[in-house]
Amino acid sequence: xxxxxxxxxxxxxxxxxxxxxxxxxxxxxxxxxxxxxxxxxxxxxxxxxxxxxxxxxxxxxxxxxxxxxxxxxxxxxxxxxxxxxxxxxxxxxxxxxxxxxxxxxxxxxxxxxxxxxxxxxxxxxxxxxxxxxxxxxxxxxxxxxxxxxxxxxxxxxxxxxxxxxxxxxxxxxxxxxxxxxxxxxxxxxxxxxxxxxxxxxxxxxxxxxxxxxxxxxxxxxxxxxxxxxxxxxxxxxxxxxxxxxxxxxxxxxxxxxxxxxxxxxxxxxxxxxxxxxxxxxxxxxxxxxxxxxxxxxxxxxxxxxxxxxxxxxxxxxxxx
Amino acid sequence: xxxxxxxxxxxxxxxxxxxxxxxxxxxxxxxxxxxxxxxxxxxxxxxxxxxxxxxxxxxxxxxxxxxxxxxxxxxxxxxxxxxxxxxxxxxxxxxxxxxxxxxxxxxxxxxxxxxxxxxxxxxxxxxxxxxxxxxxxxxxxxxxxxxxxxxxxxxxxxxxxxxxxxxxxxxxxxxxxxxxxxxxxxxxxxxxxxxxxxxxxxxxxxxxxxxxxxxxxxxxxxxxxxxxxxxxxxxxxxxxxxxxxxxxxxxxxxxxxxxxxxxxxxxxxxxxxxxxxxxxxxxxxxxxxxxxxxx
Numbered sequence: 001x002x003x004x005x006x007x008x009x010x011x012x013x014x015x016x017x018x019x020x021x022x023x024x025x026x027x028x029x030x031x032x033x034x035x036x037x038x039x040x041x042x043x044x045x046x047x048x049x050x051x052x053x054x055x056x057x058x059x060x061x062x063x064x065x066x067x068x069x070x071x072x073x074x075x076x077x078x079x080x081x082x083x084x085x086x087x088x089x090x091x092x093x094x095x096x097x098x099x100x101x102x103x104x105x106x107x108x109x110x111x112x113x114x115x116x117x118x119x120x121x122x123x124x125x126x127x128x129x130x131x132x133x134x135x136x137x138x139x140x141x142x143x144x145x146x147x148x149x150x151x152x153x154x155x156x157x158x159x160x161x162x163x164x165x166x167x168x169x170x171x172x173x174x175x176x177x178x179x180x181x182x183x184x185x186x187x188x189x190x191x192x193x194x195x196x197x198x199x200x201x202x203x204x205x206x207x208x209x210x211x212x213x214x215x216x217x218x219x220x221x222x223x224x225x226x227x228x229x230x231x232x233x234x235x236x237x238x239x240x241x242x243x244x245x246x247x248x249x250x251x252x253x254x255x256x257x258x259x260x261x262x263x264x265x266x267x268x269x270x271x272x273x274x275x276x277x278x279x280x281x282x283x284x285x286x287x288x289x290x291x292x293x294x295x296x297x298x299x300x301x302x303x304x305x306x307x308x309x310x311x312x313x314x315x316x317x318x319x320x
Numbered sequence: 321x322x323x324x325x326x327x328x329x330x331x332x333x334x335x336x337x338x339x340x341x342x343x344x345x346x347x348x349x350x351x352x353x354x355x356x357x358x359x360x361x362x363x364x365x366x367x368x369x370x371x372x373x374x375x376x377x378x379x380x381x382x383x384x385x386x387x388x389x390x391x392x393x394x395x396x397x398x399x400x401x402x403x404x405x406x407x408x409x410x411x412x413x414x415x416x417x418x419x420x421x422x423x424x425x426x427x428x429x430x431x432x433x434x435x436x437x438x439x440x441x442x443x444x445x446x447x448x449x450x451x452x453x454x455x456x457x458x459x460x461x462x463x464x465x466x467x468x469x470x471x472x473x474x475x476x477x478x479x480x481x482x483x484x485x486x487x488x489x490x491x492x493x494x495x496x497x498x499x500x501x502x503x504x505x506x507x508x509x510x511x512x513x514x515x516x517x518x519x520x521x522x523x524x525x526x527x528x529x530x531x532x533x534x535x536x537x538x539x540x541x542x543x544x545x546x547x548x549x550x551x552x553x554x555x556x557x558x559x560x561x562x563x564x565x566x567x568x569x570x571x572x573x574x575x576x577x578x579x580x581x582x583x584x585x586x587x588x589x590x591x592x593x594x595x596x597x598x599x600x601x602x603x604x605x606x607x608x609x610x611x612x613x614x615x
Binding site (some may be wrong): 043083084085086120148149157159162164 | 490570571573580
């Protein structure tokens with residue numbers, strides 16, 4: 001298990017950083033912001049086709065900066081967990097506004113789920129503001145669509161070439177939290193990737209949270225603003241090894257040659273906390289010998305979002 | 321002693337004329353004293369009569385009345401959804417009492433005995449449990465809530481009043497006995513489950529909704545049916561020439577519907593997982609109604 005906590009004070013480390021199993025955990029926090037989110041359940045004839053639909057629907061949904069939404073597969077579902085008794089996938093979508101979320105949901109379900117063989121789609125949340133799921137997609141049926149109320153829920157049955165596409169009329173929109181993050185500082189690329197993969201795997205076990213970037217990991221962490229006025233974000237120079245000797249302020253020492261970031265969106269603040277805690281625990285369990293020597297987090301001085309996930313508080317709660 | 325949660329009305333003797341019981345609502349009576357309940361006037365033939373002259377009146381206290389309902393575990397779940405308090409428990413042969421639960425908007429009516437016509441007419445919420453039979457127009461134009469009849473029901477159950485365009489508009493009607501003619505005529509929304517046989521013209525002129533039948537259907541089933549679903553859980557019916565088979569995979573919809581119907585137990589609890597045959601019609605009308613027929 002992890003070694004006793006010890007306080008360190010070394011170059012390029014915050015004065016009150018904590019070391020667990022050789023991994024330094026900065027005394028800093030991840031700064032997150034409010035988002036709107038929904039959960040939908042996709043089912044299909046078998047898990048393969050459910051996954052195809054879910055992967056397509058969550059494609060090009062890494063960042064709201066240019067994708068319109070952030071989305072990911074929360075987890076795959078067994079046949080006993082879905083409304084129609086078939087295998088499925090639980091998908092979470094996050095956007096900066098309810099209007100944008102509704103737009104993205106309709107587009108993605110229409111182009112990626114309606115089109116995918118054998119699929120059906122259902123609301124994954126009961127409470128919240130109703131937004132259209134099958135309500136508008138039903139018009140694809142060109143008048144042949146059928147509405148059905150079952151146990152107070154309206155479903156649409158749209159004739160398609162493999163039978164019929166069943167979609168619940170609405171799903172629920174809820175307030176959520178986006179932008180939780182961990183920065184993994186490693187001695188090289190192999191170590192950084194292995195650590196990030198282990199952390200993401202542990203974080204995927206947390207319900208209500210997704211890591212929207214490819215494989216759950218982002219290498220192009222950003223800071224707010226740019227020297228170019230047209231850009232709202234640019235490379236996080238403080239964590240770029242190439243800029244360690246050049247940038248005005250670097251967070252890296254000479255032994256840190258690769259940094260990976262894991263971004264987390266969650267339905268609640270607690271979900272983001274749980275995912276971050278799981279990620280930290282996975283890195284700490286591997287120990288500094290595995291190559292990830294330090295964990296930090298990105299924030300903007302508390303000016304961007306109201307949700308602050310303090311790393312030391314998270315590991316304290318994990319130990320409690 | 322626990323607080324009063326409703327009233328127990330035991331019939332003293334059969335009334336001389338038919339009684340219109342539509343003004344007696346469990347929610348309205350819940351706030352009354354026994355004297356006030358006894359003085360409540362109901363129409364009796366051409367005149368009015370006080371409830372106290374028709375019934376012995378007592379308070380219901382504590383938990384659910386033992387033996388008052390016909391509920392299974394599944395029905396209890398439906399009852400919870402229907403907000404079961406406050407309650408009115410009627411005892412006796414009430415076959416001369418019409419419009420029991422008319423316009424019901426909450427609470428529970430339990431009747432240990434038969435009831436007259438127009439049971440739950442236009443009710444919107446709440447639950448009605450009848451241990452005996454019901455007359456004509458049971459659940460007629462109901463828009464919500466649950467009606468459960470342990471015995472048979474007369475003609476035009478879940479149907480429309482004369483001159484009205486729409487029959488049942490929501491809620492659930494469970495008939496554990498047989499249904500008379502024209503059941504679900506002009507039905508627009510909601511669910512009807514018939515554990516026994518159904519008379520002629522079942523689901524005639526149906527606009528939408530779901531009817532599930534465990535017994536045999538009479539003649540002219542689905543006559544002029546425009547939309548809606550008719551599930552045959554028992555014997556396969558004779559298929560009229562204005563209904564045609566479709567052959568697509570409907571297992572997703574069937575699973576959703578089958579699981580919902582299974583709540584009501586009996587023959588609906590064991591509907592096969594395999595999707596049934598699907599026929600659509602009535603082609604003489606809109607042709608978008610469907611029959612789900614076992615193989």
